Amino acid sequence: MNSYRVFFQKEWMEIIRTKKLYILMGVFAFFAMLSPVITRYMSEIIALATDDLMMITVPPTTWIDSWSQFYGNISQIGCICVIFMFMGCVSGEKQSGSAALTLTKNLTYTGFIIVKYIAAAVCFTFSILIAGLICYAYTYYLFGYAGKISDLFMGIAAYSIFTFVLLSMTVLASTIARNTAVAALLSFCGFIVLSLSNLVPGIGRMLPGTLLSKTVELSHGIQSPDIIWTFIVTIIIAALCVFLSIRLFERQEI
16 A cells, blocks of 8 residues: 555656646636636627628527536547546556556556556546636626536536546556557547447437536536436446556556
8 A cells, every 4th residue: 555655646746747737727727717708708709700791699698608618618628638648647658668667666557557547537636626616706707606516516527527437548548559649549539439428329328428418507407317327337437447457457568
């Protein structure tokens, strides 16, 4: 257990040193601030962008539109940023030879993968929580209401659990790949599959893609009866990907 703690400290310091935490926080915070502003002044922006001959009627925007704008942005750009930050978490260390050195320090293959995943998940969680609170504050300031805090955390939970399974697939891709480029390609393919998984006939409502489509609804208190099962199935998929990463890593020559 002590080796796990030491390796986590090393991983966390690496995340800080390479500025991954600051970059991820910056990306999410940027959209958290920008989304409510764009939503609030959408009609004025459109009026300025068109001339007097083009009469475009824009319905009044609400605080719900602010959350829709926020999740619409981070569901793509945020996830892509997460992939870029962690696509080389295992393959990069295999290439540099540092993985072999680390495994001689009384750390198991299981510990190596699990700590990598946990460090990435903690980095993301910290970033999305800060962004969610920023978006809530800006939305409240601009619209006078931003929903219930409990609903806010339900929306963030849905997006976070989707990203946790995306992180697990990124770790799996990085474990399979011999270099970062291949890991990136596999991770992006995984992201596309996850995003479209809610379209699978019959069982789509229980697959991870549903979480992305439900973030806005959850943020203003609309809950689907199947959402708990979607959470459970997504967590199981994430655990399975981490398990496969460990087993594949154990069979590789480092």
